[in-house]
Amino acid sequence: MSLASLSFNQLRLERMSRAFGTFNALNEIDLTIRKGEFVALLGPSGCGKSTALNCIAGLLGTTGGGIYIDDKRIDQLKPEDRGFGMVFQNYALFPHMTVLQNVGFGLKMRGLARAEIDERSHAALALVRLQGQADKLPGQLSGGQQQRVAIARAIVIEPPLVLMDEPLSNLDAKLRLEMRAEIRRIHNQLGATTIYVTHDQDEALSLADRIVVLRDGSIRQVGTPRELYESPLYLDVAEFMGFRNKISGRVVQAANGEATIEVGGARLTGRALDALAVGDTAILAARGDDVIEGVSGTNAIEAAVETIEYRGREFVGTANTDSGMQLVFHGPRNAELGSRVRLEIDARRALVFAAQP
Template sequence: MAGMSHDFRKLRLDRVSRSFGLHNALRDVSLEVARGEFIALLGPSGCGKSTALNCLAGLLPLTGGGIWLDEKRIDPLKPEERGFGMVFQNYALFPHMSAEKNVGFGLRMQGRPKAEIDDKVAKAMALVRLGEQKHKLPGQLSGGQQQRVAIARAIVIEPPLVLMDEPLSNLDAKLRLEMRAEIRRIHNLVGSTTIYVTHDQDEALSLADRIVVMRDGSVRQVGRPDELYARPAHADIAEFMGYRNLLSLAISSIANGTAEVGIEQGILQGSLLGAAKPGDTAIVAIRPDDLTPRSNGPIRATVNSAEYRGRDFYGIATTAQGLELFFRSEHKVSAGEQLTLGADPARVLVYPGEARPAAS
């Protein structure tokens, strides 16, 4: 059966829910995706992102809500009736079939003529730069090559939607970087719409047009990568997006969206995100990259440890009252050294509320 129209305008998830017994894996998830977008579903393990993808694919039925492709409701359709392309974490290639046979499998299941299959497979293999490997079995290919075969198989049917479930998690660091670029290149060339599941913030930031951050089966924030990186809407998103310093501090003053918070003998300034007043406890979030030694830094701390990471030193320091801070230094620092640390106010975020205790 041929897939649905590649030229849809909008995919819409309308209050989608999925329960497993008493466990709600998805809770009223609503999202609109325009044709041609690259959307990353981002979140920690168990947040519901893979469940959402499997519901889109038709591998899991919904227990609430609906999924629409333009004016057509598609959640009652079987997976093969939706005609979506799927790329799995473990590639899911047939070990006894050559690369080109794997790529052409979906077309053969659709009953396409042999000449059409041969032509489309050749173009897809060329697109993923594997034309010379087409006769090899999956076991004769590297992990990166196998993943390219899986991508070619997903796109060769010209699907309205390509779904990718943590496709790079089994690759080493170097291959992951290479395949990131390949996935985005192929997405741009094909003009497909891609929904990409990952727990890796760097992948989401580098690949996606928009990122959907999920937690406990719900959507916490949707935004462009630069928005998510610079101004997470909630403290828990900030923590997940790399703001490792989450400090419970009292607000001393607020003016023009900037809050001043006291930290032991010093004062930090940051952007206030949310409603608060002087005297309230706030969560102050700072990335380690942004907290650096400064001659006039407001935070006095003692270095516990530091490691060299190729250009800069990254370390952990403790204040007199026991606050543990993650920081970066352009110059070598050593355990026991006294530092004064600070951060640009534009890089400090202040959220109403109180930080959770650090896990022991």
């Protein structure tokens, strides 16, 4: 039986696990995805994103836990019986079939009449804005157009769930941005439910309603893009979300959700994300654009400029503190290489974590 035409309220992963021999690629993943949501699975290479997606698709068996659509358990069903739409990094189009035939392939397999196949395939091509390309072969299309065909092919079956595995990684930077917007538009227009695997935090932030950060096969944090951008709960999630500066020091004050560390005579304050006490070793993390040169701030540390680049509106550079930490900073001027600068850190945006023992 195909689920393709069934509407549903939620997809539930209950302690979903996958081992390869003795290696646990996925450890008891618990996650509920509501109908209509756009969820990104985000994490560094090898964290288990594709394994999770393939288990949901049915291309890979689970070795523990269950997958449910509402109350129906689906992890024993074959991929075709789950009826999910899939889009991969390598478009996987049939080279000898026209665009229209590629898009209609899934419907043909389902035994639909020719007229309906053509009508639905044309409608899907219109949705991805490829009306004029129906009779071409994939080889006659650009990478971005081929990826649109792959998306049309995935959505033409009206799947309850669309699964995408790094669909934009083969495209150049400009096309990636364009297709990113297209993918969100198509998701909205269809009222689809989408699970999207990526290692690119910008892509996850701009596309998703919720981001699931994975690490070593486990869920590290789940939140809205804003929650993850502003308040990553762990240092490794923060690093992954762009907090490139890490300053290690000793806590000299901790109260009211803030902590101040001392490092080489400088005192730096940020939001405390762990329980910290005076005397603890802690790490203050900040994004490059929250470390500013050329202002007379108090929450500041001195460093020697190592590199500086012109970026149009501002300059971005790196500088080394006396204790040997390299910081990325932004500033309004072309600071001289080797010169000493004061870098002010935005205390409302910096985060302080306990140092791992």
